[in-house]
Every structure is written in C-alpha cells, then in structure tokens.
Amino acid sequence: MAKVAGDLKTPTDLASNATKSVADALNSVLADAFALYLKTKNFHWHVSGPHFRDYHELMDQQASEILAVTDDIAERVRKIGNTTLRSIGDIARRQTIADNDADFVTPQDMLAELRDDNLKLVQQIRAAREAAETAGDTATSSMADDWIDQAEKRAWFLFETGRGG
Template structure:
C-alpha cells in the first residue's frame, strides 16, 4: 500500500478503506434483504412490489461493485465473503422471517435511512482525511439512498 502516491497519506487512506469495507458489507446485506423481499412478497400488490424490489436490488448491485472498485483504487483488496459481510455490516438481517409487504417496505425504509445517516458521517470522515474523491462518491450514493427511501415511504402512504 505504500507505493500509492495520490495525495492521501497511508494512514488516512486506511481510515477511508476501513469505512468503505463496512459500507460494502452494509450494501451487500441490504441487497440480499431486498432480493429476499422480491422473492417472498405476497398480497394484492405483488406484481408492482416484485418489480419495485427488483429495480432496487439491481441498483444496489451496481453500487456494491462501485464501492469494491473504490476500495481497490485506494490500494486494498476487498473483503468479499458472506461471513465477512455479515460480521461487518451494520444493517441486520432477519433470518426465517417473512413479513407482510408493508413491513418489508418499512424495514427497507429503516435500512436506507440508517445508511443515509452513516453516509453523512462517512462523507465528513473522508473530507477530514483529505479524500475528496471518496467524499464525492459517497455523497452521490447518499443521494441515491435518499431517493429510494422517499420512494419506499411513498408506497406506505395511504
């Protein structure tokens, strides 16, 4: 890691890499949860929610790749096993639970809002560690989660 000369000290780069590793785990768990809901949603709005969840997990899948590539561009390998993701994620799974469609949506709202708060703090950490590139990347990711949370909340409105 010492051969990388991009204007960020090794210490600061490692701080950013560590937060990106946690974020990668969070996004992977959210991806898995959203895909689970896509497979297991039932009810009168099945077709709409099935497609809605699919569009969300496809977007998250793309974000996962970008986060992993950001870690690589900063000079580190990515943790990439399911065990590592579950261990490092702040987003939690609910094994063996098959909630109602409304509960699925409210669970996803909570997860996206949690990630938005994490990302706000992570942007500040990146700026404090002289990594404007990652701060910008995370700001864009935060905006995606804000839009998704809004869309999910809109589905819950009566």
C-alpha cells in the same frame, strides 16, 4: 511524484493512514450495501398480496441499484490502496443492517424495514464521507454524495409506496 499506499503499492497522493480510515469506513458501507441488497432480493422473492407486481418490481429495481453501487465502493477502496471485503463471513462481521430470516413478512413491514435500512445506509455513507473529507479524499466524498442521494430516493419511494397501505 505520487505516494504509494500500503502493501499494494497503489499510487495515490493521499497519506496511507488517511486512506486506511477511509477504506475502513467504505468497507462498513460495503458490508451494509450487500446486506441490504440481499434483504431487498429476499423481500422481492417473497412479497405477496394485492400489490404484488408493483412491490416485486420496485424491490427488484432497488436491489439492482444497490448491487451496482457495491462495485463502485469496492473499486474506490482499491484505488486508494487498500483491500476490501473477501467473503460472506467478512460481510457478516461488519454489517450493521440486520438480516431478516422470518418465514413470512407482510408487504407493509417489508417496505418499512427496507425504508429504515436505506436510511441507516445513508448514515453509514455520511460517516464514510466525513472520513474522506478529513483525509482530503474529494473523489470519495463526491461519490458518497451520489450514493446518499440514491439511498434517500429509495427510502422516499418505499415511504410513499407504503403510505396509507
């Protein structure tokens, strides 16, 4: 018979204390994913210059990819019997990726900042994957591998796009 996790009574074979640590790590990833999504859209909206079209489209594509993964992360938290982020304030309290509210950012600085932020997200996902592996949560660990690959690919594209520019 399946165990029931937390107050939500979600059926799972994972221990509730293990799912709590995984959920905490995933909520940190989720907060950073939302922060990175909004920063990527911000730069998409404000990029200018000779490579406008290429940068504008690259950032839009990457923002869409980041937003898509947020639902997977939040649903995983819920599947293991925990709650997830509830507001912009909740995101702000948890995020480690810094906002950029500057009136003007050069395209090269945008690319470099997004590259570094994607690599920071990779670190957060790796920590969540480690928590999942410790908890015996192979599903989260497997999903994290895909999220890492996506973020590394975004960082690589940003690096190559900004190379020598």
